[in-house]
Amino acid sequence: xxxxxxxxxxxxxxxxxxxxxxxxxxxxxxxxxxxxxxxxxxxxxxxxxxxxxxxxxxxxxxxxxxxxxxxxxxxxx
Numbered sequence: 421x422x423x424x425x426x427x428x429x430x431x432x433x434x435x436x437x438x439x440x441x442x443x444x445x446x447x448x449x450x451x452x453x454x455x456x457x458x459x460x461x462x463x464x465x466x467x468x469x470x471x472x473x474x475x476x477x478x479x480x481x482x483x484x485x486x487x488x489x490x491x492x493x494x495x496x497x
Contacts, residue, residue: 421448421484425459429492436460446482453478456490467493 422443432440436459446455452469456478468491469476482488 421446421450421482423455423482423485424487425455426487426489427459427461428489429494431461431465431490431492434459434461434465449481451479451481452476452488455482455488459490461490465493466490 422445424441424443425439426441427435427439432438437444439459444455444459446458450458452471453463456463456466456469463478469478469480470489470491471480471482471486
């Protein structure tokens with residue numbers, strides 16, 4: 421299954437592919453947690469997942485052609 425991913429903030433620094441935006445191949449039936457893991461993203465650094473403009477839980481299974489955005493944890497001091 422091919423999905424488009426968008427890594428916001430500094431999440432691309434964790435990515436195995438050093439990717440900000442692009443198409444990736446994932447096994448059919450993968451959930452968003454597994455997609456993040458495939459990309460090399462530690463879930464402790466991801467605060468939000470959005471699929472086609474809608475907030476989704478990490479158990480959501482994206483479908484072929486979905487646009488998935490991962491947002492980083494934001495810390496203020």
